[in-house]
Amino acid sequence: MSSVTMDESPNSEEIMSGNVAFAKGAIHAGVGFCTSYPGTPSTEITETLLQYRNETGMIVEWSVNEKVALESAAGASWMGIPSLCVMKSLGLNVAADFLLNLNLSGVGEGGLVIIVCDDPKGHSSSNEQDSRFYAKAAQIPLFEPSTPQQAKDVVAHALELSQIFRVPVLIRSTTRLSHSGALVSSSPFSSHLWVPSQNLPSGLYNVPNPEKQHRELMEKLELIQDKFDNHIMNSPPKEWKDILFVATGVCQKYVEEAMKYIEEDVSFFGIVTTYPVPHKLIHECLKHSKRIFFFEENDAFVEDQFRIVASLENSPCILDGKHSGLVPFSGEMNVDLVLEALRDFMTPKKEAEYEAVPVLDSRSLLIPRPLTFCAGCTHRNVYYALQRVRKRLKGKLVVTGDIGCYSLGVFYHNSMETMQSMGSGIGTANGIARLADFALDSKVVSLAGDSTFFHACIPALINARHKNVDLTFLILDNSTTAMTGFQSHPGAAEQDESDRIVEIEDIVRSIGPDSFIRIGATDVVDLTDVMHATIKQPGLKVMLIDSICRLERKRKQQPQEGSIRIETSLCQGESCRLCVSEYGCPAITWSSDSETAEILDHLCVQCGSCIAICPQRAIQEE
Amino acid sequence: MQNPFNILIAGVGGQGNVTSGKILATAAQREGLRPVIGETFGASRRGGTVYTHVRIGDTDLGPLIPVGRLHVLLGLEPMETLRASLEFAGRNTIVIMSSVSIPPIGVHARTDEYPPVESIISSLEKMCARVHTVDSDSILRPINAIRSLNILLIGIMAGLGISPLGIESLRLAMLDILGPSDKNLQAFELGLSDNTG
Incomplete structure (x- = not known):
């Protein structure tokens, strides 16, 4: 084993985010294999491991989706390699089918840790699910670190547990841990040599008696409870008071701070091993406390476990939290929500200088700042064309959508009308299009991006072909996973040397749509006409739209040439305003002095797409 | 120093918010x-509020500032400064704020109207201890450093001596994070000497 020094000095501290800390923890724990699909707020964990892979020798990949990622990691674990699988909350839904079988079959000698990053409040997600229930559903152990330091430390604990009990182990983070920076101890780490076993261990299936495997898993869980009883990552109270605060994840820090702002002395229990919370430990809490308050992000996960034991023991201890209406079930937690929950029970310290000053009339000055497509983003052109087509079809058009940058189409004149899970645009379009049998008269369009196409659209597209429905599927292909920061995928322009490109066009053609059209996204007039003609035709039609991500261009430093200007003598002024009110590129503004459009040179990427938008030809290239 | 000392940076995507942190x-x-x-x-990356x-402080804290406990608000854009102030001030x-506004897309579409910056300033004055506004374009345009707005505001904060962060520590931190950059250093120095507020 050779030693690789990566950090500046041994045993120093450096500022790192929770996600970077998870990655460094994985390297220190000896993880040799990491798979992932990008998704905020989890992406930087795998990005960091990719960044260090030359030094560590770890195999790190962006898999096609989370299910394949988890299956791949399980394969490596079975062959003896310590494995890690990283995903965002919604990704675990995709991987859940496999997880709820793997828990019974077991992982290999290498162990397998899953890090799932939840997004309370849905800062960058379409829901705010609590993924901890997968630990309960799969009956596997769960850790919830509260700080970047704990994020780094927890990976080794989780991996060790997985190796001992041969079960997958879940670590749950939330946005405010993954994306927070704090000082974390850093030390040099050594590279490992991983030697795979040449054969699979026996019994990697659950038939013919899954209930036997289930029973064995429950027995393991009993033993894991004992390990969690005195786990080093938990912070049990040093002394017991009548009132106990129990907190998990980042709420540990919120509660610790709130305790400084109240008069009463209470005891505090920060729990990191949140499934299963050992019954012995719950029993101790119930015995020593008169009242317990619970603080956790999203659902009443630990609170529920306490309530079960309290009910079994007929405990007189009062339990307060989400179920008593004091702590919200939705949104993100913070110090203020902790104090609000305690309002009727605790006395706030008098600190006049920190009182908020409500100036309610100022609220009326606020205007929203909706997210928009970047200047020059070709997704805008696709939606602009779709809106024109909608007009030509006299509104008889439904557009189902998907997950990616182009999801912003919901904010662009509501031109994308649905958005649920990865691949659900083409899936739901299948059902809508089948209603042609009931005389549905509207045309059906669904759209998805390139990475999403590979992730989850292919079965639904095959279904559409098989059932012979009339729909148009638009694939907005900008050759990268743009939303999460340009990760590679099977069709991406940028690939590792050892990777082989899978062409979207080849896949689509092999499914055999009635018509296949490949078209560029920069010429809005052409795009509108072709889209209109295609949608009007009967049958299954696929348009592969070659798109451009301007951020990716900028990242690769491919500046455009020339410049765009407004010929003010041609601009129709107030009577038109089409470029700013309908097309809406952030690089076009309205000058109230001259009452004409104006190009913001520092934002304009000189793509020229807007030139064709202006009916007066006032937008020109120099 | 107040322990903990809390600073919030409010702005629009692309203004160097995360770098300032x-x-x-x-x-x-x-x-x-x-x-x-x-x-x-x-x-x-997509023009939203950041x-x-x-x-x-001297111990590790949770990452969110509690309401009312905000000591310095660095406002990269007036509307976002007001939004953050209503939430946290x-x-x-x-408040140290640039008076240069970035209209949201709804303003061009005429679905929303951007209020006069003066009314934003007077609202902030009612809420906060002190409001220091700066016409950042007029300072940064001559040195061709519009993108160094975040550094200008950090410079003003350092010049006013209102944070526990010393001028030399900030200079070295800039070097750590941004590398050697004349424009940023110039913006920082202009901030230090800007006490016209």
């Missing part, structure tokens, strides 16, 4: 303090 935290570490940064950067919370808050 890193500089302040690095400077705090140089001062031997324990910084915590809370970021919301999901929207940072806040960075920087908390500086208290009697003690000192």
